[in-house]
Amino acid sequence: MKELDLLKKDWNKNDNSFAQVSEIDIYKMIHKKSSSIVKWILIISILEVLLWTCLSVCFNSDDYLKTINHGELIQYFDVFTYFNYGVIVFFIYLFYKNYKTISTTVSTKQLMFDILKTRKTVQYYVWYNLAILVVSLIIGFIIAFVYNPEMSILKDKIASNGRVMAISIGFLIFTTLVFFGAFWLFYRILYGILLRRLYANYKELKKIDL
Amino acid sequence: MNDNLEHSFVKQLQENQNIIHKICRLYTNSDDAHKDLFQEITIQLWKAFPKFRGDSKFSTWAYRVALNTAITLYRKTKRSINTIEFEGRQHFLNDVEYDYEEEEQIKLMYKAVYQLNDIEKALIFMYLEDKDYQEISETLGISEVNARVKMNRIKGKLKKILNP
Numbered sequence: 001m002k003e004l005d006l007l008k009k010d011w012n013k014n015d016n017s018f019a020q021v022s023e024i025d026i027y028k029m030i031h032k033k034s035s036s037i038v039k040w041i042l043i044i045s046i047l048e049v050l051l052w053t054c055l056s057v058c059f060n061s062d063d064y065l066k067t068i069n070h071g072e073l074i075q076y077f078d079v080f081t082y083f084n085y086g087v088i089v090f091f092i093y094l095f096y097k098n099y100k101t102i103s104t105t106v107s108t109k110q111l112m113f114d115i116l117k118t119r120k121t122v123q124y125y126v127w128y129n130l131a132i133l134v135v136s137l138i139i140g141f142i143i144a145f146v147y148n149p150e151m152s153i154l155k156d157k158i159a160s161n162g163r164v165m166a167i168s169i170g171f172l173i174f175t176t177l178v179f180f181g182a183f184w185l186f187y188r189i190l191y192g193i194l195l196r197r198l199y200a201n202y203k204e205l206k207k208i209d210l
Numbered sequence: 211m212n213d214n215l216e217h218s219f220v221k222q223l224q225e226n227q228n229i230i231h232k233i234c235r236l237y238t239n240s241d242d243a244h245k246d247l248f249q250e251i252t253i254q255l256w257k258a259f260p261k262f263r264g265d266s267k268f269s270t271w272a273y274r275v276a277l278n279t280a281i282t283l284y285r286k287t288k289r290s291i292n293t294i295e296f297e298g299r300q301h302f303l304n305d306v307e308y309d310y311e312e313e314e315q316i317k318l319m320y321k322a323v324y325q326l327n328d329i330e331k332a333l334i335f336m337y338l339e340d341k342d343y344q345e346i347s348e349t350l351g352i353s354e355v356n357a358r359v360k361m362n363r364i365k366g367k368l369k370k371i372l373n374p
Contacts, residue, residue, distance in 0.1 A: 001365050001368070001369065003315055003316075003318070003319045003368070003372060004319070004337075004365065004368065006312060006315055006316055006319065007316060007319040007320070007323070007338065008337075008338050010316045011232075011338045011339075012338075018227070018228055018231040018235075020224075020227065021224070021227055021248065022224070023220050023221065023224050026220045026223055026224055026227075026252060027216070027220055029248075029249045029252045029253065030216070030219070030220070030252060030253060030256040032249060032253060033253075034250060034253045034254065034257070035250065035285065036250060036254065036279070036283035036284065036285065037282075037283055037284075037285045038283055040285070103258065103261075104254050104257070104258050104274070104275040104278045104279060104283070105258050105261055105271070105274060105275060106278075106351075107274075107348060107349060107350060107351030108277065108278055108281055108282060108329075108332070108349065108350045108351055109350060109351025109352065110351050111278050111282050112282055115282065194285075197285075197328070198282060200327075200328075201281055201282065201327075201328050201329055204327060204328070204329045205329055205350060205351065205352060208329070208350075208352045208356050208357070208359075208360045209352050209353055209356050
């Protein structure tokens with residue numbers, strides 16, 4: 001291609017046309033903070049992990065269980081709490097390990113893959129917590145209905161009236177959907193802004209090798 | 211990190227800074243963005259420098275880190291890749307005299323290259339820098355054969371942009 005050859009000739013001639021950055025300025029630059037997307041992902045991820053870990057640790061069901069005073073249930077919940085701590089530690093380790101593998105000296109495709117993998121680890125952690133939250137809510141409702149004496153009046157009312165039951169179930173489903181919808185939207189916007197270009201470029205690179 | 215390492219880095223970067231300028235020229239469209247990207251690449255190069263063993267040339271090593279930063283790590287919200295501030299950028303053309311037709315063709319070619327996407331720009335950049343297909347494929351993480359195929363497609367795309 002003739003034009004490309006012309007461009008190449010011009011490209012290599014133009015070396016002296018850039019305003020040169022002095023050594024002093026380079027010294028200054030290397031002490032400045034990076035504003036790369038990896039750094040943003042790290043900050044957001046740490047906030048997410050902290051938030052969910054706090055929620056999961058702080059959400060204490062002991063007091064509630066004590067009022068019900070059901071020994072077997074308390075035992076189950078203790079096992080679950082330890083399991084949850086284990087999962088939190090595992091996720092933090094996985095995230096740290098993936099974050100550490102991000103390096104600018106690997107190939108572009110590998111770098112993108114590593115960044116997306118790190119991001120996904122946190123995403124899975126959030127999903128895990130959401131799932132736990134939903135399961136806890138359902139179990140909570142069941143326990144409330146079955147074991148909590150204060151609920152017996154309401155229980156009778158719902159059981160005897162089909163309409164009240166339908167409304168209750170409908171309300172529960174609606175709340176869950178709104179909650180998940182808001183969550184999904186938040187994620188779309190946040191990571192859409194941050195990772196749109198990365199996804200597009202990753203897709204383009206993968207397409208070349210198809 | 212010790213002062214010797216810092217000194218060695220700054221010296222080598224200063225000598226090889228045109229590589230970074232060229233990448234900044236390709237991936238940014240204003241002087242501010244150029245400076246911003248230059249700084250981010252410098253920071254990333256410095257971060258990766260302890261891993262640089264010296265078994266390849268500094269410039270060869272810097273290519274990969276700089277390109278990776280431009281394509282993957284750099285984030286500038288106000289960036290719009292398709293807007294070209296052409297007239298304001300004197301360093302596109304050398305002071306050496308051109309015949310007008312050739313000068314015009316080169317200008318159009320730069321404009322066309324600006325319309326390519328990030329990955330295509332990276333291929334063109336390495337082509338202009340006389341890198342062989344092995345290095346291009348290793349840098350981007352694609353196969354050598356497909357790098358060639360893609361390069362031919364880009365040439366076709368450039369032709370189309372020039373002669374719509």
